[in-house]
Amino acid sequence: MQIQPSDLGLIARVTTLAKRYGSGSGAVSALEDVSIGLRRGEFTAIMGPSGSGKSTLMHIMAGLDSPSSGRVWLGDTEITDLGDRELTLLRRRRIGFVFQSFNLVPTLDVRANVMLPFDLDGRRPTAQERAWIDELLDTLGLTARVTHRPHELSGGQQQRVAIARALATRPDLVFADEPTGNLDSRTGREVLALLASAAAKYGQSIVMVTHDPIAASHADRVVFLADGRIVRDAGRSGAEQISTYMLAMEAAA
Amino acid sequence: MSRLRDQAPTLLVAGLAAAFGVALLQITGILTAIITSQNGFSESATVQLMLGLVAAVFIVIAVYVSAIVTSNTVATVVAGRTRLIALLRLIGASARTQRVAIAREGLLVGAAGSVLGALVGTAAAWGIAEIGMAQGSIPRAEYSLLSPMLLLPVAAVVLTTWLAAWTGSRRVLAVRPAQALGDANEADFDEVSARRGRAVAAWVLAVLGVGLLALGVLVGLVRPEGVLLGLLGGILSFTAVVLAAHRVMPPVLRLVGRMFGERPPARLAAENAVRHPERSARMTIGLVIGVTLVTTFAVTMETYRSMLLDATDDRADLQASIGPVIDATVAVFSTLIGFSAVIAAVGLVNTLSISVMQRTRELGLLRALGFDRTQVRVMVLVEAAALTVAATLTGLALGIAYGWAGAQSMLGSVGAGGTGVGLVAPVIPWPVVGVVVAAAAVLTLAASVAPMRRAVRVAPVRALAID
Ligand SMILES: Nc1ncnc2c1ncn2[C@@H]1O[C@H](COP(=O)(O)OP(=O)(O)O)[C@@H](O)[C@H]1O
Ligand SMILES: [Mg+2]
Numbered sequence: 001m002q003i004q005p006s007d008l009g010l011i012a013r014v015t016t017l018a019k020r021y022g023s024g025s026g027a028v029s030a031l032e033d034v035s036i037g038l039r040r041g042e043f044t045a046i047m048g049p050s051g052s053g054k055s056t057l058m059h060i061m062a063g064l065d066s067p068s069s070g071r072v073w074l075g076d077t078e079i080t081d082l083g084d085r086e087l088t089l090l091r092r093r094r095i096g097f098v099f100q101s102f103n104l105v106p107t108l109d110v111r112a113n114v115m116l117p118f119d120l121d122g123r124r125p126t127a128q129e130r131a132w133i134d135e136l137l138d139t140l141g142l143t144a145r146v147t148h149r150p151h152e153l154s155g156g157q158q159q160r161v162a163i164a165r166a167l168a169t170r171p172d173l174v175f176a177d178e179p180t181g182n183l184d185s186r187t188g189r190e191v192l193a194l195l196a197s198a199a200a201k202y203g204q205s206i207v208m209v210t211h212d213p214i215a216a217s218h219a220d221r222v223v224f225l226a227d228g229r230i231v232r233d234a235g236r237s238g239a240e241q242i243s244t245y246m247l248a249m250e251a252a253a
Numbered sequence: 254m255s256r257l258r259d260q261a262p263t264l265l266v267a268g269l270a271a272a273f274g275v276a277l278l279q280i281t282g283i284l285t286a287i288i289t290s291q292n293g294f295s296e297s298a299t300v301q302l303m304l305g306l307v308a309a310v311f312i313v314i315a316v317y318v319s320a321i322v323t324s325n326t327v328a329t330v331v332a333g334r335t336r337l338i339a340l341l342r343l344i345g346a347s348a349r350t351q352r353v354a355i356a357r358e359g360l361l362v363g364a365a366g367s368v369l370g371a372l373v374g375t376a377a378a379w380g381i382a383e384i385g386m387a388q389g390s391i392p393r394a395e396y397s398l399l400s401p402m403l404l405l406p407v408a409a410v411v412l413t414t415w416l417a418a419w420t421g422s423r424r425v426l427a428v429r430p431a432q433a434l435g436d437a438n439e440a441d442f443d444e445v446s447a448r449r450g451r452a453v454a455a456w457v458l459a460v461l462g463v464g465l466l467a468l469g470v471l472v473g474l475v476r477p478e479g480v481l482l483g484l485l486g487g488i489l490s491f492t493a494v495v496l497a498a499h500r501v502m503p504p505v506l507r508l509v510g511r512m513f514g515e516r517p518p519a520r521l522a523a524e525n526a527v528r529h530p531e532r533s534a535r536m537t538i539g540l541v542i543g544v545t546l547v548t549t550f551a552v553t554m555e556t557y558r559s560m561l562l563d564a565t566d567d568r569a570d571l572q573a574s575i576g577p578v579i580d581a582t583v584a585v586f587s588t589l590i591g592f593s594a595v596i597a598a599v600g601l602v603n604t605l606s607i608s609v610m611q612r613t614r615e616l617g618l619l620r621a622l623g624f625d626r627t628q629v630r631v632m633v634l635v636e637a638a639a640l641t642v643a644a645t646l647t648g649l650a651l652g653i654a655y656g657w658a659g660a661q662s663m664l665g666s667v668g669a670g671g672t673g674v675g676l677v678a679p680v681i682p683w684p685v686v687g688v689v690v691a692a693a694a695v696l697t698l699a700a701s702v703a704p705m706r707r708a709v710r711v712a713p714v715r716a717l718a719i720d
Contacts, residue, residue, distance in 0.1 A: 064621065064714045085625060091713070092623025099716060102614055107524035119517040120623045165622075 004076045010037040011173050011205040012061055017070035019056050019228075030056040031228045034070070038173070043199035043206045045216035047242065048225035049250060054209045055177065057225065061207070062095055062175050063087040075172050092120050096166030096174040098195075100181040103162035104150040110137075111146040114165045129168075136164045140194065156187035163194055167204060174198075176208040180215050192218040213242035224249065259330045260362045262603035263323050266596055267366025267414045268373065270319035273592050274312040274406025275374030279398060281308045283382045286396035311589045312406050314546065318539045318593040320413040322600030325535035327359065327421025329604050333611045338425055339432035352425045359418020360411065367410040371403065455497035462490025466658045473662030474675065483662035487655050491545065494651065498534035498541070502643060503527045506537075509643045513635050518628045521619075522635035525612075526643075533640065536604045540644035540696075541651070543594025544689055547587050548652020549659065551685035554583045556660035559680045564667055587685060594692070601644075602700040605637055609704035616708050617715030626709045633708050637701040645693040649686065653679055 005013040019031040031053045038044050038061075046054050059065035060072055063079045064087075071080045074094060079087065097103075104113045114133060118125050125133060137143050140160040150158055159179060166174045176195065180188035196218045198204040208219060216222050217239040224232040226249055285301040331338070338351055375398055385391040465486025473479030494501055510523025527533055558579045565571045609616075616629060624632075657679030665675065 059714055064712070088620070088623055088625040091621060097621050097716075099618075102618065102716065105521065105615065105618065107521060107528055112520075116517065116622055119520075120628070122516070 005037065005073045006040075006076050008037060009039055010073075011040040011075060012207070013037040013073045014057075014061060014067075015071050017057070017060065017072070018068050019053070019060065019065070020068045029228055031060075031067070034225075034228070034230055036223065036230060036233070038205060038207055039221075040205055041199060041203040042221055043196055043219045044208070044221045044223060045219035046207065046209045046223050046225060047211060047213075047216050047246070049246075050211065052225040053228040054211075054225055056228075058175055058177060058207065058209050061173075062097070063090055092117055093169060094172045096169065096171040098159070098162045098166050098174065098176040098179045100178040101155075103165075104158055106150050109147050109149050110142060110153070110161050113150070113161055114168050116165065117169045125168075132170070133164070133168050136167055140164050154187075155183050156190065159183060159187075159191050160194065163191070163198070167198055167202075170202075170204070172205065174204060174206045176206060178210055178212075179208060180210070180212065185214075188212075188215070213239045213246060216242050259333075260358060262326045262599070262607075263359065263362045263414065263418070264366045264369075266319045266322050266326070266599055267363045267410050268370035269592075269596050269599065270315050271367035271370025271407055271410040272374035272377065273315045273370075273596075274410065275371045275403055276378045277308045277312060277374075277589075278400065278402055278406065279375055279378030280381065281305060282398075282400050282402075283378065283394075283396045287392055287394040290394040291392060311592075312409070314542070314590065315593045315596060316406070316409050316413055318542055319410070319596050320417045321535060321539050321542075322596060322603075323359070323363075323414050323417035324421035325532065325600060326603055326607070327355065327418045328424055328535070329532065329607045329611075331355065331422055331424045333607060335428055335432055338428045339430055342428060342430040348426045348428065352419070352422045355422040355425065356415060356419040359421075360415040363411045363414025363418075366414065367407045370410070371407050375403075451496055452500075455493045455500075458489045458493035458496065462486045462488070462493060466490060466655075466662075469662035470658055470665065470676075473665035475666050477663055477666055479662035479665065480659065483658050487549075487658065491542075491651070491655075495538055495542070498538040499530045502534045502537050502541075502647070503530045505643045505647055506533055506639055509646065510635075510639045512642075513639065518624070518632040519635050522632045523639055525608075525632070525636045526639040532604070532608070536601050537640055537644040537647075539597025539600050540594060540641065541648045543590060543597050544645055544648025544693075545651040545655065546590040547594065547685065547689060548649050548682075549655040550586050550590065550652075551583055551682040552653050552656020552679055553659040553663075554579050555680040555682040556657060556677065557664060560660065560664045560667065560677060563677075564664075583682070583685065587688075598692075598696045598699075601640060601696065602703075605633075605640070605700045606704045606707075609633060609708055613711050613715055615716075616711040617713055620711060620713035621716045629708050629711075630705045633705045634697070634701045637704075638697045641693045641697045641700070645689060649689065653681065 005011070013036070015035045017031055017034040018029070021028045021030060034053075034057060046057065048054050056065065060067050061074075063072075063074070063082065067080065071078060073079065074090065077090070079090065082090070091097075105116065108116065112119075114137070115125070118129070134143075137146065140163060142157070142160060142164060145153065145157065145161075150161070153161065159182075162179075166176075174195075179195070180191055183191060192215055195206055195208065199206050199220065208215070210216055217237060220236050222232075222234050222237050222242060223230060224234075224245065231249070232245065281301070281304045284304060288300050341351060342348065379398060382391070382396070386393045463486065465482050467486075469479045469481075469483025469486055471479070472482055506526045507523065510519075510526055513519035513523060558575060561575050562572055565575070619629065619632075660679070661676065
């Protein structure tokens with residue numbers, strides 16, 4: 001009997017992951033021997049200097065890119081060798097995304113953007129799901145905005161809509177890539193607090209890529225990458241502690 | 254640098270318009286030469302004038318449509334270059350300089366296109382003449398392919414392409430240097446300009462035009478001169494439609510879009526088709542013009558035929574000779590107008606491709622959220638279908654109305670025993686409608702093949718990319 005990631009309390013897991021771009025002398029190694037498990041209900045931050053492989057790792061975990069070697073699980077599903085069709089369904093039903101910018105479909109209003117994952121599945125949300133979505137919109141302060149189009153919203157509001165959409169299907173895992181990268185610091189803090197409370201209050205598993213120590217300080221766990229390897233895996237840390245470590249890491253490089 | 258590739262559609266459109274114009278004039282010249290050699294000069298002068306006038310009308314239509322298409326293509330290309338333009342503005346280039354540069358590109362491309370087109374048109378005319386003469390279907394005659402008249406369509410195409418590039422590049426002025434810093438490509442919802450003057454002009458023309466059309470029909474019940482009023486009314490009211498296309502087409506597009514259902518790909522496609530009212534108007538109006546003209550002409554002739562048949566009830570010999578003449582006229586004229594529709598279609602294919610290409614990130618986002626490849630394909634196909642169906646329906650509706658008014662105002666007073674045929678229902682030329690609908694279906698497929706291929710190739714990661 002094989003041990004499943006869920007037996008370990010993990011929502012996602014990669015083992016001995018490697019990713020190389022190109023071949024021959026021009027080859028770039030973006031990830032090398034990365035193994036990590038993300039725990040259910042946890043808010044994990046992935047940090048590291050530019051080019052350290054953060055985005056590559058996230059793309060592979062989300063099934064957006066395939067590894068050169070190693071294995072990838074989401075829940076108990078091994079997704080390493082899934083085809084486009086299965087990965088698409090996986091993204092639709094079990095993954096949520098929040099990007100740095102351009103998160104919303106410009107031609108759809110707020111409600112339609114949030115409902116899109118259900119529409120794509122060709123189903124109406126159940127009464128329970130509808131109540132959940134209303135609660136989300138309410139918590140995120142979007143109730144009065146549901147008929148607005150993205151271009152009528154501020155950056156922070158757009159990001160909150162993206163969070164509502166990412167949480168709407170109660171996915172196994174929400175991926176956020178620099179979600180505060182385009183926001184001013186106050187709005188950024190609000191967005192981070194929302195993500196943190198989604199994990200704390202609703203047990204939503206979230207993984208966030210960032211290079212901002214303040215952003216990472218909202219997470220339950222901070223994983224550091226450098227040159228495609230995990231160099232540190234720490235619990236909740238203060239922003240100062242994180243910056244000190246980052247500076248030391250850059251000095252060592 | 255993609256600048257030259259951006260201009261390929263404009264080159265093609267200018268080339269087509271010039272080829273059409275030159276071929277038409279060359280064929281006119283050859284026909285005149287044949288008639289002169291057969292019947293002497295005096296008679297041929299009138300024929301030449303008539304043929305020349307007919308050719309001029311069709312050339313003007315083709316050049317007009319190609320100008321609309323080119324200005325739309327340039328506007329779309331400029332929208333796609335917003336980032337680059339903003340960057341150049343940021344480092345100190347003036348908007349005017351950049352606009353002048355785009356217009357100059359238009360001039361060069363227009364010149365190249367019309368020279369190439371002139372060569373192709375001449376070759377085509379020469380080929381048709383030589384084949385005809387070799388087969389003996391037309392009599393052999395000496396003809397020249399170097400008439401100075403040929404410079405007219407060539408110059409017209411160069412000038413209109415230049416002008417169209419200038420008009421289409423108006424957007425450059427609206428690009429703010431700061432757009433180089435943010436993601437500017439997606440936020441261009443503000444294109445609808447509330448230009449009052451245009452709206453007022455459109456209303457005035459519409460009211461005047463429809464009034465004249467109605468008057469023409471009434472006068473036509475007693476005198477055939479009613480057709481002149483009707484013609485004027487037609488031109489005025491149709492100009493109103495073209496002027497107000499950005500208001501007329503989006504509702505039609507919405508209505509058509511709803512036909513495709515409420516599923517996400519169809520709903521997004523319908524929204525995409527109207528997201529830039531100005532752009533959708535320009536994308537479709539060329540096709541509307543083409544379909545309207547073809548349909549108007551065919552409905553007029555068909556209604557005319559049925560009126561003539563009624564009026565000549567007692568003359569079986571006459572009736573037998575009416576059919577073929579009308580059939581041939583409809584065929585020749587529909588083909589000539591159809592060429593403008595082809596130019597419009599090229600424009601639609603281009604703009605759709607470009608606008609899909611410009612939506613790479615949005616497509617990536619949809620893929621990341623769980624759109625599968627089939628849904629992406631359906632979305633592009635439905636967008637193309639919404640555009641062509643809306644244009645075709647509008648054209649057919651206008652064409653049937655105009656065609657009926659035309660026939661009615663011309664022939665309402667003609668009839669057996671001087672009583673006139675009175676008001677009759679329009680006769681729909683089903684074969685022509687069939688051809689138009691089939692052509693629209695082919696166009697939909699043609700317009701969506703390339704964008705579909707590109708769209709499904711967009712990787713979901715593109716949504717995460719910052720640039
Ligand atoms: N598509 C690609 N082709 C080639 N090299 C790539 C590609 N994507 C990323 N890389 C390289 O892989 C390394 C890791 O990149 P990335 O994961 O984007 O880092 P980060 O997100 O931490 O800045 C970098 O050296 C980058 O240049
Ligand atoms: Mg990155």
